[in-house]
Amino acid sequence: MCGHCGCERPAAPRRLELQRGLLERNDHLALHNRKHFAEHGLLTVNVMSAPGSGKTALLEQLAKLWPQKPLGVIVGDQATDHDAQRLADAGARSIQIRTGALCHLEASLVDEAFRQLDHAGMNLLVIENVGNLVCPTAFDLGETLRVALLSVTEGEDKPLKYPGLFRSAHAVVINKLDLAQAAGFDRNLALANVQAITPAARVFETSARTGEGLEELMAWLQDELPR
């Protein structure tokens, strides 16, 4: 009972139950997406990070460097189609999903976008999630791999503060290496924090600006391509 207005504290909403229903529906459609992608011989990568970690800049470089085949990118943002435009300018085949109030991508949105994407001759499809270190975690999109980006300006503690997302990642990319010195980035501490949360994940250290580390990241993606 609230001493000020006499109201009862509101009962806990049936949030868990609803959340479970949403996730079940999403998981079902993710399975469906995964079949589609496999049938088309695609490696699909769900890239997740905070806003402004440099996902798009890194993917622009990947689009320019990816050998022989076009890079496909499905991009989620709350508003604007800036990122899809930047990626198209870099040579990617890109589709923008405007998520509106939604804080993450869901399998249904990816399915709709994929139907509009010309994936002929493509072997790698990247799904650039909405910039958010919490909400994308629980939503399987049907991807093969999950990559979590962390830029050196965000602080070394982010894996500890957002453990769910980092733990779900097959690889962690530490990005914006070119700013490490200016930001006073403590590399050993960041690596230890990644290791503490997700010891099995591959770790890459990159700079979209200088190109550092892109070769290693691309070699890993090549290795993971469907045979």
Place this chain on the structure above:
Amino acid sequence: MCGHCGCERPAAPRRLELQRGLLERNDHLALHNRKHFAEHGLLTVNVMSAPGSGKTALLEQLAKLWPQKPLGVIVGDQATDHDAQRLADAGARSIQIRTGALCHLEASLVDEAFRQLDHAGMNLLVIENVGNLVCPTAFDLGETLRVALLSVTEGEDKPLKYPGLFRSAHAVVINKLDLAQAAGFDRNLALANVQAITPAARVFETSARTGEGLEELMAWLQDELPR
């Protein structure tokens, strides 16, 4: 109908309806919080940004510089109590809320934390929201003012890509000015984007590292204190 597994596309969940129920409950409790805070003579500020924009570093400086009275901070994070500890070390009275899977603070969580906070002699209470540029937008916490932080390393387009949150802010703080040159930050473009989304918001440009801009920010907060 899905051509692969024969399933119907899942029906749109009753998400809007549930969301409205959640928000109504939250709004009611936010009203209650707002009364509490006013009765205690507190200016309350809800600080929102992406993860790693420097909210805590800026509040550490504010805790050190805030004149005469202790600074109160309620901090939300998915995991860890690092930020509350950092703020306590800087002289603030801080309480950590661990939000678990939740991507934002809600009025009920702030109410619970506030009951544990020794607010005697305090005139400014900052609520440091979970690092997230989407989810905190819709949840009134009972605050007096909303401040959105944007660091220079995140890209000038963030107000356009996350318009809801920036539009709800009474002030926008452009932070990490000390990294502006290294990051190639385009100040005029960022200011134009803020102006396009939220023309009435006050804009401050700060660096927690050099102290630049803190005086102007503090003067504004002083002006906004309850009389």
